[in-house]
């Protein structure tokens with residue numbers, strides 16, 4: 001029993017920021033250095049959460065060193081190889097010392113910056129970093145809200161059971177639980193599909209220009225001095241890039 005506790009003390013991960021080695025773009029703020037269970041001489045970095053800076057191939061492959069099913073990942077900015085996403089771990093890896101990190105990056109593809117002053121357990125689990133504010137003109141119907149993050153659904157995907165979520169939210173849920181959070185039916189990353197109709201419906205939602213929004217605490221509210229323009233969510237940039245209230249032009 002004591003032995004187990006001690007070995008756990010040693011594997012408290014250090015928070016590491018990972019950047020694409022090719023274009024220097026930040027990939028994740030929740031990186032950590034790991035050794036591969038199926039080949040302990042291979043050094044990799046991993047994260048438990050995908051980010052919007054990571055693109056995932058649609059093609060599933062068997063991993064070369066074990067029976068895990070994987071998909072390759074790429075930098076969203078420059079398309080450079082990053083590593084792979086384990087979409088279904090093999091029995092051997094599932095029984096090994098598994099830290100629930102299913103996103104792995106080859107050390108030759110990423111630049112790592114260890115954050116000595118940050119503590120892993122307090123590191124924010126924020127699926128949607130640096131999002132632009134969304135204040136809608138009218139209350140939205142429930143079917144436009146993701147039941148995982150409780151926000152407006154982004155990049156809507158539908159599962160084989162028929163339920164729809166943000167892509168980033170459901171991929172995380174599949175990594176951790178492999179079940180639909182609503183009906184507990186088994187699901188896999190191979191069986192999620194874009195929900196184009198809902199995506200269109202969400203792009204057409206009327207919102208206020210971001211230069212009319214101000215943050216009070218954690219919530220966005222309308223500012224009295226800012227822009228009062230109403231725009232379609234999917235076309236907000238058309239107005240916002242030239243908005244006369246924009247201060248960073």
Ligand SMILES: [Zn+2]
Nearest residue numbers: 020023075078
């Ligand atoms: Zn890149």
Ligand SMILES: [Zn+2]
Nearest residue numbers: 066068090093
């Ligand atoms: Zn495996």
Ligand SMILES: [Zn+2]
Nearest residue numbers: 146149166169
């Ligand atoms: Zn969501």
Ligand SMILES: [Zn+2]
Nearest residue numbers: 161163180183
């Ligand atoms: Zn479901």
Ligand SMILES: [Zn+2]
Nearest residue numbers: 209227229243
């Ligand atoms: Zn504006």
